[in-house]
Amino acid sequence: MLEDKEFKAFFSRDAAEVAPDMIGWNFFVNGVGGTIVETEAYNRLDPASHSFKGLSKQNRSMFGSPGCAYVYRIYGLHWCMNFVCSDASAVLLRAIVPIKGVQQMQERRRTNDLITLCSGPAKLTQALGIAGALDGVSLNTSPFEFEPRQQIPLISCGARIGISRAVEVEWRFWLSDNPFVSRSSARRINGSNRRHHVSR
DNA sequence: CCTACGATCCCCT
DNA sequence: GGGGATCGTAGGC
Numbered sequence: 585m586l587e588d589k590e591f592k593a594f595f596s597r598d599a600a601e602v603a604p605d606m607i608g609w610n611f612f613v614n615g616v617g618g619t620i621v622e623t624e625a626y627n628r629l630d631p632a633s634h635s636f637k638g639l640s641k642q643n644r645s646m647f648g649s650p651g652c653a654y655v656y657r658i659y660g661l662h663w664c665m666n667f668v669c670s671d672a673s674a675v676l677l678r679a680i681v682p683i684k685g686v687q688q689m690q691e692r693r694r695t696n697d698l699i700t701l702c703s704g705p706a707k708l709t710q711a712l713g714i715a716g717a718l719d720g721v722s723l724n725t726s727p728f729e730f731e732p733r734q735q736i737p738l739i740s741c742g743a744r745i746g747i748s749r750a751v752e753v754e755w756r757f758w759l760s761d762n763p764f765v766s767r768s769s770a771r772r773i774n775g776s777n778r779r780h781h782v783s784r
Numbered sequence: 785c786c787t788a789c790g791a792t793c794c795c796c797t
Numbered sequence: 798g799g800g801g802a803t804c805g806t807a808g809g810c
Contacts, residue, residue, distance in 0.1 A: 624802070632802070642795055660793030662803050676802055706803050746802055 586732065591724045595650035599625035599673035604741070604757040606667070606675055608733030613712040615729070616685030618702065620677065621759040622766055624744045626666075627673035631749040635672035645720040647672045653728070655709070655719040662706030665714050667723060678705050678745075678756075681764045704766045 586594065595602060603625035611617050626633035634643040634656070645654040646668060654666035654674050666674035680702045682689055689711035690696050702708040709715070723730070738760040743751060745766065758765045 626802070634802080637796090640795075656802085657793070659791080659801060659803055661791065664802060666802090678802085704803070744802070748801085 586724070586730065588724060591730075592651050595667060595723075596670050598671065599627050599667075599669040599675045600755055602667065602669045602673075603675045603755065604739050606677075607739050607757055607759050608735075608737045610683065610731035611677070611680060612684060612729040612731075613714060613718075614685075614727040616688055617680060617712055617729075618683035619681040620679075621681055621762045621764050622677075622679035623757050624676040624678055625673065625755040625757075626676065627669075628671055630753065630755075632744065632747040632751075632753070633673070635674070639672075643672075646674050648720060649722070651723050653718050653721050653723055655714060655716055657716065658706065663709040663715050664705045665709050665712075665718075676705060677708060679703050679758070679764055679766045680708055681762070682711070699763060703764055 594605075603623040606620050606623050609620050611620055626635070628635045630636060635646045639647050642656060643654075645652060646666070648654075648668055650669050652668045654668050656664055656666075658664050665677045667677070668674050682698055682701045686698070686701075689701055692713065693701055693707065693711050695701065700707065702711050718727075721728070739757055740760045741754050741757050743754055744756045
């Protein structure tokens, strides 16, 4: 866990900068979780972002303090988890490698398949027990826990998934050649828009 | 392998 | 009344 000041500074940047920097971190909720391997960035100038049209009832956490959670319900069924960054930008958590509390995750997800246990934004919230009650909560306090990465991994970037606007913006980031991301690497391996991202 | 579709809720237009 | 930062399953090739 980081000191409060360091933690705040880390998230007080645009999500497009923070999103690749989160790849390789460990993230836990009540001790359950694993390694972040896929993220996406959304910001206020971005037509695909919930914050694009300004403050509203359902996106208010996105306009809150950097370093807090923005949890929203999608399609009336699932929950998605974001890390709030500066100026109403946020990092969508899209996939993690299950490390701790695997049995509990398998029970919540009703599957034993490790590859698909947390390979999607709504799968991982179900596995980690994230729901609307955690919307707006500071990420630097219980039940959340972070472990920064020890070295900078090789990261790929490409177009974001499941959006209808600003589809060409390449703000999806993933750990290169990792099988736990939400879309299989086999499908993407010959893709023309696959490229490596230069990280700090 | 791929595409299509239904489930289900709430805010916004 | 529309539509969404999704998922699982069904069915075709």
